[in-house]
Amino acid sequence: MKNSHQNMNHGHNNGDHQHQNHGHEHDQNKENHSGGHAEHHAHMAKDFLKRFWISIALTVPILILSHMIQELLGLGTALQFTGDTYISFVLSSIVFFYGGWPFLKGLYDELKERQPGMMTLIGVAITAAYAYSTLVVFGVEGQVFFWELATLVDIMLIGHYIEMKSVMSASRALEELAKLMPSEAHVVQEDESTKDVPLEDLQKGYKVLVKPGEKIPADGVVLEGKSSVNESLMTGESKPVSKQKDDEVIGGSINGEGSLTIVVDRTGEDSFLSQVITLVRQAQESKSRTQDLANRAAFWLTIIALGAGALTFFAWTFFTTENFVFALERTVTVMVIACPHALGLAVPLVVAVSTSLAAQNGFLIRNRTAFEEARNLGAIIFDKTGTLTHGEFGVTNVLTFNGFDDKEQLLSLAGSLEQNSEHPIARGIVKATDGLMKVEKFNSITGKGIEGRVDGKQIKVVSPGYLRENNIELPTEQYEQLSGQGKTVVFVIIDDQLQGAIALGDSIREDSREAIQSLHDMGIQCIMLTGDNQQTAAYVANELGLDDFFAEVLPEEKAAKIKEVQQRGLKVAMTGDGVNDAPALAQADVGIAIGAGSDVAVETGDIILTQSNPKDVASLIALAKATYKKMVQNLWWATGYNAFAIPLAAGVLYTYGIILSPALGAVLMSLSTVIVAINARFLKLER
Template sequence: MKQTFNVTGMSCSACSSHVEKSVAKLEGVREVSVNLLAASMKVDYDESMLTADDICRAVEHAGYGASPKDIPVSAQGRGSSCGVGCGISSAPGAKTYVNPMAGEIKNMKFRLIVSFIFMIPLMYIAMGHMMGLPVPAIFVGAENAVIFAFTQLLLTLPVVYVNRKYYINGYRMLFKGAPNMDTLIAVGSSAALVYGIFVIYQMAYGQGHGRIDLVEHYMHDLYFESAAMILTLITLGKFLETRSKGKTSEAIEKLVNLAPKTAVRIREDGSEEEIPAQNVLPGDLLLIRPGASVPVDGQVEEGHSSVDESALTGESIPVEKSKGSTVLSASINGNGALKIRAVKVGEDSTLSQIIRLVQEASASKAPIAKLADKISGIFVPTVMTIALAAFLIWFFIIGESFSFALSIGIAVLVISCPCALGLATPVAIMVGTGKGAQYGVLIKSGDALETAHKVDTVVLDKTGTITMGKPRVTDILPSGNFDPDTFIQICASLEQLSEHPLAGAVLSYAKEKKLSLLPVDHFQAVPGRGIRGDINGHHYIAGNLKFLEEEHIQGISQNDDNSPWLEAGNRLSGEGKTPLYFACDNAMAGIIAAADVVKPTSAAAIKALKHMGIKVVMLTGDNQRTARAVGKIVGADTVISDVLPQDKEKEVRQLQEKGQCVAMVGDGINDAPALTRADVGIAIGAGMDVAIESADIVLMKSDLLDAVTAIQLSKAVIRNIKENLFWAFFYNSLGIPLAAGLLYPLLGLKLNPMIGAAAMSFSSVCVVTNALRLKFFKPKGIDSTEDCAPSGQTAEAKVTTIFQDKAPLGGSTQNLAPGNFSDENIIEKNESEESVMEKTMMIEGMMCNHCVAHVTKALNGIDGVSAVVSLEDKNAKLTLTKDVPDDVLIKAVTDAGYEVTAVR
C-alpha cells in the first residue's frame, strides 16, 4: 500500500526528519518520505502488518498530527484538497482554487498585526532614550524603574500570547527529546522573558531597601523588547515565507481553475440541458459551444472546429478537430460548435491526471534533500549545546556579566533555526514540476527530476518517437501517361479493398487531396505479393517488385540493368522507404513510396541533445537499411537495429553497465521494460494511462523537443537547489560563530538577539525567493522550426514538388542531415530472421488504454511472444521467436476478458 498523509505541526526540517524516523521504525514500513513544504507524508507499507491508524498514532506519538489524505482529485471539484499548495472547492461544479494555506496566512496576519501594535510602543519606551527621543517622565529615572520595567512586561505579554504556538510546539518537542525550530525560539525568548521578570524583582527589592545602586544596575538588563522583537520578526518571516510558498503552486492553480462549472448535455429527444460538470457520465452526448471549455475527455461525434490545448500540452497552435477526433478536458473550443461523446470523466480525465501527477511530484523528495534532512536531524540539539556552552564560557570562564552571557546564548538560538535548510529542496521541486506542466512535461517525482540532470546518453525508440508511427506517402512517381492526381486516384481506388498497412497511407493521401474513389471490378488479393483489379476497362496491378516481375510487366525486369523503375525503386528503398509498384495493362504506371516519416522536430531535438554533450542512440526493431536512413536524417550518434521489443531492456542495461546514465524515450507501451530499466524513463504521447505506469516523465505533446526541455529543467532545478543549500549552510556557518561572540574579543562585534531573529527570517525568505526564479525558466538552444524537409518546405510540400515534376521518375526527397554519422555506427543484431514469425491477431472488446495494457501483459506473458497492441486498429502485432499454437494465444486473450476474431 502506498498512501499519502497530511501532517500538522511541522515547522522546520528537524521536524520532518523526526516524523520520518518515527514512522520508519514501524514494522511493515518499506519507505517513508515527509515533505515539509507540502505538510505531507508518503508511506509505502505492508497493509497486512500495518494500518493507516497505526501510522497516524506513530506521528502523534512523535508530537505532531496526521490524517490520511486521498490524492486523486476531480478537476470538476469532487475532491476536497489537492494537498500540495493548492485545493479545490468541494462545492458541486466548482472550479475555484482554494489555497489550503489561506487559514494559516490569515492567522499569521492577525498575530503580526497584534505583535506590531504592542511591540512599537514597547520599543519606544525601552530604547527611545537611547535615540534621543522624548520619553514620558514616568519612565525616566531610578525612582520610576519598576514602572519602566513593569510597563514593558505588560506590553510584551500580548505578543507572547498571540505567538504562544512557538512555546506549545517548542516545549512539547523538547520534552519528547526532539527539539526543533520552535524549541529554539521558545527557549531563547523564554530566557529573555524570565530574566526580565527576575530583574523586576531585583529592582523592586532595591527600591524597597534603599539600594539605588542595585536599581540602576538592573535597569539596563531588561530583555523584554528582545523577546517581543524575536517573536514578531520570526512571525513576519513566516508570514512572508508562507505567502511566497503560495506562489510556487500557481501552475496547479491555473490547471484547476480551467475546469468549467457546467456542461451542456443533449438528451435523447435532442433537447439541451445544463448540468453540473461533475454529473457528466461516460457515454453522455455534450454540446461544446464556440469559446467554451471542454468539461471532460471525449470523442467528437459531430462538427468541426479548432481547439486550444495549450494549457494542457503547451502546444500554442490550436488543433483541428472533426468527427472521430479526441478532445481533452479543459481545452478551449474555437469558432465551431462540437458534439462530443464523454469518455473519461471526473478523476479519470486528462486534466485530473495531470493535476495528480504534478501534486505527487511536488510532494516527493529528491535524493539531494536527504543531505539537508540528515544535517537537520542533529542540527537543533547541536545548536542548543553551542548556545549553552557559549553562555557558560562567557559567564563563568571569561567573567562577563550574566546579561551579556545570556544575550550571547539567546542570539545563538534564534539565528540558528534551520528553516532555510528545510525549504531549500521542496520549494525548488514544487516550482520546477509546475513549470514543467506548463510546457506539457509531466514529471512524476523529485527523484526523476534530480536524476535527469545527470543523463549523458539518451536512447530513442524510432517508431512513434522519432517518427510519426504511421506510414505516409512520401514520393509520387507517375509515368508520363498519367498526371499526378489521376495516378493517385486510380492507385487509391485499387488499394481501397486491400488490408495492407501501406494501403491506408495511399487512401489517406487521396482523402487529403479530396479525390473521389472509382469502382473496382474483378478485385483479387495475392497474399505476400499484391493486388489486381479492373478500373474503367483497364487492368491494374499493384504490389512489390517480385509480383510485377512474375506478371512480366514491361520495363521492370531484374535482368534489365538500365531500367529507370528499378533504379528509382532501389533508391527509395535505400532511403528507408517502401516502394509500391503500379502497372496498367502490362506496362509500368508509376511508383508510390511510403514510409513512417520522421516528425518535423526530431532532428532539432537530437541536435539540441548533442549540443548539450549527450550521446543519442536510436533503438529500433526495423531492418538495417531503414535504420540507417532514419539515423542519417535525424543525426543520431549510434543506431541499433533489428532489436526485438523484449530485448530493448537488455540494450539499455548494457549501456548502463558501461557507466552511462541513460534516459529512455519511448511510447510507454511496448517500451515499458526499457523505460523501467533506464535511469530516467520518458514516455512520448498522450497514451497517459499506460505511460504513467512505466515512465518517470510524460511528454504530453509527443514531441522530442520536450525531452530536451525536461533535461534542461532538471539542470535548472538542481542548480537552484544547490544554490539554496549553499546559502543555507553558509548563513549558519557564518551566523553561529558571530552570535557566539567569537569576534567580540578582536573587533568588539556582538550580535544582538533581535538582529539574529531578523537574519534568520530573512534567510528563509531568500531561499523561497530564489526558488521562485525558476518560474522564469525557458528552454535554451531549441529551434523548433528546424525539420527534416528541404529548406523552407514541410514534408507535405516535398510531395507537392514531386507532383509538379511530371517526368516519369519524378524527383527525390532525399535530404540527409550532415554530421559525423557513418555506417560503422549501425549495429545490427544477429538474431536469425528465419526463427522469427509474425502474426496479427484481431481483437474485439478493447475500449481504452487500460484494455491495451491488459492484452499486452497477457500476450507478453507467453514465452517467445512479443506483442504490440493497437486500440485504434483493434489488433495485436505478434513477433514469435518460437512456435506458439494459435489456441494458446487465443486463450491468453480470452482469459484477459476479450474476444479474438481472427489470427493471421
C-alpha cells in the first residue's frame, strides 16, 4: 500500500514540480484511497501527452519561421516572407495558451498559496517571452522569443508526463482489503436450512455455515464443528489454528478441512478487517508533507530569476542611457534563460531510469518520494512469516530413535499414513514425502493421532500426550529443543516401538541470512515484527542475528511498534506480506511489500519485491542512494549554468562588449539538457 498521490487536491511533490495546475494537492508519502484516483491521474498523464503532441506539431513551423534559427543555420533570408512573424504569433499563441495552460494555472495556484516553485518559474518565463514577443510583432523594437517559448513548453510538458508515468498510480489498498471478504454468507434458518444472503445484510446474532475451504464472512464465535483456520494473512500466525466450539474466528480468514457453524459477533465498521482498513487510512493520512529536490531548486531559482529580472530592468532603466526597449529585452532574456529546460527533465529522467532498473531487477517503485527516503534508513523491520521465513507449515526436522536410522523410510511411512487426513500437520508431512504407499486399517486416535498398516507394519503418528498416557519414554531433550523453537512435534511408532519424531514449522529462508548481513554491513539495524509466539520469534531472531524483535504483536499494535522505533530517531522501513502488515507498511517511512504476499500488502507498499527475495531490500537501498546522487548531479547541471548565464544575460559585461544573446542562451540550455539526459543514463544498480 502509503503512496504517492494523497489527494485529488495535491501539489505534485512526487516529481520535480508542483502539479497544482489541476488543482490537486499532492502528498508524496501516503494516499487517501479513493477509487477514482487511478483514473484521475491516468487522465492527467494523458492530458499532458496530448498537449505535448499538439504543441510539438506547432513548434516545427515556429522553428522554421524563426529568423534567429535561420541565421544560426546560415540560411539568410531564404525562408522569410511577408507576414511570417504573424503566422509565428498565431502558432505561438496556441502553444502558449493550450500547451502552457497547466503551467499558467500552476503559477496562479502557487502564488495563491504563497509557495512559488517550478510552476511559477515556468509560468513567468513563458509569459514574459510571449508578452514581449507579441509587443515586438506589433511594433516594439526587439527580437521575438517565440521559438524559445515553444520549446520550453514542449520540454516541460514531456517532463511532467515522464514524471507522472514514473510515480505510482493511485493505491487500491482499501479496495483490496474489501476483496478479502466473500460476497455472500450461508445463513442458517430456523429449520436448519441455509440461505445465501449478501454480506452487507449480515447482522449480529446470525448463525452462519462456513464450508471447507471457504472464507469466513464475519467475526464470530464457533457454535458447532471443528476445523483448522488459516489466519496467517490476518494475524501473522504461520500455522493454521484449530477451531472448535466457543473459539473466536476472524472474518476474511480461510476455513480448512471441516465445516463450522458460527454466530456473528461483529460486522461492518466493528469488524477486525474494518479496523485494519481504518488503521491503514489513518497511517496514510498522517504522513508529513515534504518538498523534493527539484521543487526546492525551482523555488530558489524562481526567487533568483524574479529578483535578477527586476534588478536588470531597474538598473538599465534608471542607471544607464539605454532606452526602455533595451532594458525590457535584457529583462526578458534573463527571465527566459533563468528557466532551464534541463530542470524539467533533471529528476524525471533519473526517475524513469531508476524505475526501469529496479523493475529489471525484481522490484517495483510505486512511491518515488519514499523510495528516495530509503537512502536515509536507520532500521528495517521485517515481518517474519512469509518474509524472513517461507510462510509454509512443513517438515523442518526428522529424528530417529532406538536403532532405527532410515529417516527417508520413517518419513515415507508417516506420510503414507497421513495421506488419509486433512489436518494441516498431515498435509505438511505428505508434502515432504516421496512415494506414498497404500494404507490398511486406518483409524483415528481421538485427539492424539492416527494409526494404520503401511507396508506390512503397524504405524502410529501421535502427539507427545499419547506417549505420556501410554507410559512411553519421551526423548525430552530433543523434544524440548524443537518445541522451544516454536515447532510442532509428532512421534512415529512402528510396531509398538518408538522409532522417530517429525518436527514441523516455518523454515527460515537462506536469502534472509544474506540480506541481514548485507544490511548490517550498511549500518542498518534489522528488527523482526511477528504475531508468532515468543519462543518462535526468539529462535528466528537468534538464527539470523537480528538486532531486536517484537513477538506476539497483534495487527492493531504493529503500526504502534513502527512508531516506537521511529521515536528512537530512526528512519524506518517495514517489509511484510500480509493483511496484518498493512497498517505497519503504511506507517513506516518506507513500506516494502513482498510481491508473493497478499494483494493488500502489495497495494500498501511503496516498493514491491516481485521476486519475494529479502536480499533485494539491500539492493533497493543501494539504488536509492545512487538515484539520489544522480538527481543532485543533474540538478547542478540543470541550474549551474545560471551562475554565469544570468549575469551575462543581464549585461554586467556590456561595457566590455560582452553580452549573452537569447540564441547563445538557448544553446547553453540545450547543452545542459543533453548533459542531464546522458548523466541519467549512467545510473547503475550495484548488487
